[in-house]
């Protein structure tokens with residue numbers, strides 16, 4: 001099917017194919033439309049239900065049940081499926097892939113996509129792995145919004161020898177979606193994200209599960225008083241189970257390394273509580289408050305995410 005496309009602004013790509021149109025794919029479609037980045041948008045979704053939503057919301061100009069049909073004649077292909085599904089979807093697109101096309105992705109883990117997708121791509125196709133550090137706890141084609149990537153980082157992890165022009169065009173796409181683009185070594189990316197994104201999600205999944213497993217009477221109390229801190233954890237713990245299953249299975253080493261370190265730091269605090277070490281506790285909490293304030297100040301200088309400053313951070 002076809003729908004109205006583009007805004008008339010300078011196009012970056014003639015045709016962009018989005019393989020997977022969930023939160024990130026649909027947000028990218030909407031951002032491409034808003035900023036006029038693609039002459040035509042094609043979407044691939046494996047379920048009829050998703051294809052119906054994509055058509056109804058006119059997220060892409062055409063919607064396909066097969067990756068190879070979606071990528072036909074596309075200048076840019078964006079893999080937007082869970083990390084563990086990249087290889088199968090990439091393999092299925094190959095018969096339709098145009099020589100010279102650029103293939104990128106949005107996966108939360110970068111070494112795995114390079115390992116799984118890189119070797120499948122024919123010579124002459126340019127591979128530029130990427131990761132927009134932007135998201136919500138929602139998923140599916142109706143969850144997207146055009147300004148998701150604004151004032152967010154997008155990390156590119158081009159393999160050695162990657163075509164510079166292709167890297168430049170993918171970087172420009174994200175810049176025009178409002179992101180700040182950085183390049184990084186894939187292993188470094190996976191280590192940093194294990195700390196800043198994967199560990200917080202694992203902790204949230206654990207806390208919410210533990211709280212719910214408490215005896216019936218206490219569970220009532222947990223729910224009744226769920227505000228502030230606990231509520232923040234439940235938001236993150238509501239994130240897509242398949243996406244996060246794949247992240248942990250594909251960033252195993254880095255997450256286990258960070259968990260080891262985290263466990264040691266937690267044990268130190270546990271000991272301080274047990275032995276009444278007031279100074280240790282206060283010092284640790286003062287230090288982290290300073291760190292949080294530093295992060296927010298950086299944000300206000302425009303070099304970090306400043307979209308959610310809290311009142312308490314601005315207080316003396």
Ligand SMILES: NC(=O)c1ccc[n+]([C@@H]2O[C@H](COP(=O)([O-])OP(=O)(O)OC[C@H]3O[C@@H](n4cnc5c(N)ncnc54)[C@H](O)[C@@H]3O)[C@@H](O)[C@H]2O)c1
Pocket residue numbers: 020021022023024025045046047050080081082083085089106107108109131132133134135136137138139140141143240243247
């Ligand atoms: N949600 C976030 O906060 C966020 C942020 C940045 C990057 N990412 C990455 O973006 C990618 C997509 O995440 P999302 O948040 O858009 O997820 P989503 O669940 O909203 O969308 C994923 C889409 O892929 C489809 N899909 C799932 N398994 C598939 C399979 N085996 N074959 C074909 N299609 C399949 C789903 O039907 C869905 O439409 C993931 O790799 C994730 O790591 C997510």
Ligand SMILES: O=C(O)C(=O)C[C@]1(C(=O)O)C=C[C@@H](O)C=C1
Pocket residue numbers: 107108132133134135136137196197198236239
């Ligand atoms: O804001 C959220 O809800 C997110 O979880 C987004 C978040 C993150 O951890 O920051 C989650 C996974 C991504 O790979 C990138 C961004």
